[in-house]
Amino acid sequence: xxxxxxxxxxxxxxxxxxxxxxxxxxxxxxxxxxxRIRDVDGREYIDYVMSWGALALGHAAPAVLxxxxxxxxxxxxxxxxxxxxxxxAEAITARMPHVEMLRFVSSGSEATMSAVRLARAFTGRSAIxxxxxxxxxxxxGFLVRAGSGIATLGLPDxxxxxxxxxxxxxxxxxxxxxxxxxxxxxxxxxxxxxxxxPVVGNAGFIAPDSAFLPELRAIADETGxxxxxxEVMTGFRIAPGxxxxxxxxxxxxxxxxxxxxxxxxxxxxxxxxxxxxxxxPAGPVYQAGTLSGNPLAMAAGLATLRALTPALHDxxxxxxxxxVSGFGESAARAGLPFTADHAGSMWGYFFRSEPVRDFTQxxxxxxxxxxxxxxxxxxxxxxxxxxxxxxxxxxxxxxxxEIDATLDRLxxxxxxxxxx
Ligand code: PMP
Numbered sequence: 001x002x003x004x005x006x007x008x009x010x011x012x013x014x015x016x017x018x019x020x021x022x023x024x025x026x027x028x029x030x031x032x033x034x035x036r037i038r039d040v041d042g043r044e045y046i047d048y049v050m051s052w053g054a055l056a057l058g059h060a061a062p063a064v065l066x067x068x069x070x071x072x073x074x075x076x077x078x079x080x081x082x083x084x085x086x087x088x089a090e091a092i093t094a095r096m097p098h099v100e101m102l103r104f105v106s107s108g109s110e111a112t113m114s115a116v117r118l119a120r121a122f123t124g125r126s127a128i129x130x131x132x133x134x135x136x137x138x139x140x141g142f143l144v145r146a147g148s149g150i151a152t153l154g155l156p157d158x159x160x161x162x163x164x165x166x167x168x169x170x171x172x173x174x175x176x177x178x179x180x181x182x183x184x185x186x187x188x189x190x191x192x193x194x195x196x197x198p199v200v201g202n203a204g205f206i207a208p209d210s211a212f213l214p215e216l217r218a219i220a221d222e223t224g225x226x227x228x229x230x231e232v233m234t235g236f237r238i239a240p241g242x243x244x245x246x247x248x249x250x251x252x253x254x255x256x257x258x259x260x261x262x263x264x265x266x267x268x269x270x271x272x273x274x275x276x277x278x279x280x281p282a283g284p285v286y287q288a289g290t291l292s293g294n295p296l297a298m299a300a301g302l303a304t305l306r307a308l309t310p311a312l313h314d315x316x317x318x319x320x321x322x323x324v325s326g327f328g329e330s331a332a333r334a335g336l337p338f339t340a341d342h343a344g345s346m347w348g349y350f351f352r353s354e355p356v357r358d359f360t361q362x363x364x365x366x367x368x369x370x371x372x373x374x375x376x377x378x379x380x381x382x383x384x385x386x387x388x389x390x391x392x393x394x395x396x397x398x399x400x401x402e403i404d405a406t407l408d409r410l411x412x413x414x415x416x417x418x419x420x
Contacts, residue, residue: 077294115271118276121284131174134203175212229255237393246344
């Protein structure tokens with residue numbers, strides 16, 4: 001880390017990895033296998049970060065390794081179409097039929113940035129509405145009340161974002177449809193899109209109230225704005241078909257990343273055909289990428305989606321449910337304020353007595369207790385996101401034995417956090 005810190009800001013390639021939210025030094029990874037990750041000093045952790053949700057099948061999953069190896073031997077990148085892109089596009093649209101067409105990119109940030117450009121072009125409007133604590137990547141217009149690393153590091157908004165751009169981003173509390181309706185009414189003629197994490201992962205885990213997403217759909221329809229589901233984290237994670245399948249609400253555009261790349265850099269944005277046909281070269285909205293649709297990433301994503309059957313999703317969700325409820329029982333025994341929840345294999349917890357509905361409530365959780373608990377859990381070999389404002393993930397490699405071992409260690413860590 002010392003060597004890295006001389007050469008890279010904070011010694012990391014992405015901010016939250018630096019442990020700024022919990023203090024101390026991050027570990028340096030040497031390898032991962034299944035549910036476990038190992039550092040260069042030989043310590044092993046049961047991993048609930050799972051590359052921030054990208055690894056649905058676990059580390060070094062044989063199906064992914066085989067697919068990538070097979071693709072690798074044919075060459076790593078061509079800058080021309082491959083069959084794998086059509087294969088993965090078919091696999092995605094089969095699971096998400098409202099994604100009628102899509103464009104592959106290499107990161108979630110690119111997907112959301114491009115989806116907003118497209119929504120602006122389609123509607124001829126400029127403003128977007130996002131939610132307090134939702135993170136949609138690091139494009140200028142999204143760095144307004146964004147959660148995740150920005151919240152963890154206590155950065156208000158990022159310097160370098162021109163005021164002119166930030167002023168086009170409206171922000172409402174999550175789960176507050178009345179506020180959205182009021183803002184949408186005031187800005188009706190300029191609102192291009194409402195963008196939302198259908199289940200929030202970047203302010204910690206926050207589930208939508210049952211009426212919230214249907215209300216957003218109705219407000220978008222009333223104002224002519226597009227509804228964008230940012231499913232970079234939730235896609236193929238909270239249900240085989242993501243938020244539409246789970247909540248029955250159909251967005252106009254969807255952004256995807258993480259799971260669909262199987263742990264390699266791949267992401268996508270897609271949606272209704274009449275909107276997607278505006279993207280170059282079919283239409284005039286420009287967006288491009290040298291490594292977009294990279295064959296190794298396409299192969300990894302395809303192997304992952306094929307393995308993620310509905311039955312496997314159910315098993316992962318059941319294990320996640322057991323983890324969340326066992327963790328809650330331990331917290332209750334330790335006499336701690338605690339709330340936890342999950343959607344499929346995505347989960348999260350706060351040290352707060354009441355369920356969390358928005359980012360204000362998330363911030364009101366006991367973050368000092370979180371930091372003490374965090375280090376106690378890490379010392380016992382459980383690796384979770386080093387921030388109270390991040391979600392956690394169970395993979396297909398987390399079997400009952402891993403869940404049991406985790407529950408034992410977390411129970412012990414909670415008692416240690418109380419004592420310290
Ligand atoms: N949207 C959401 C909902 C995310 O969780 C993330 C990343 N955590 C992004 C967008 C940005 O994706 P990437 O880090 O791949 O740019």
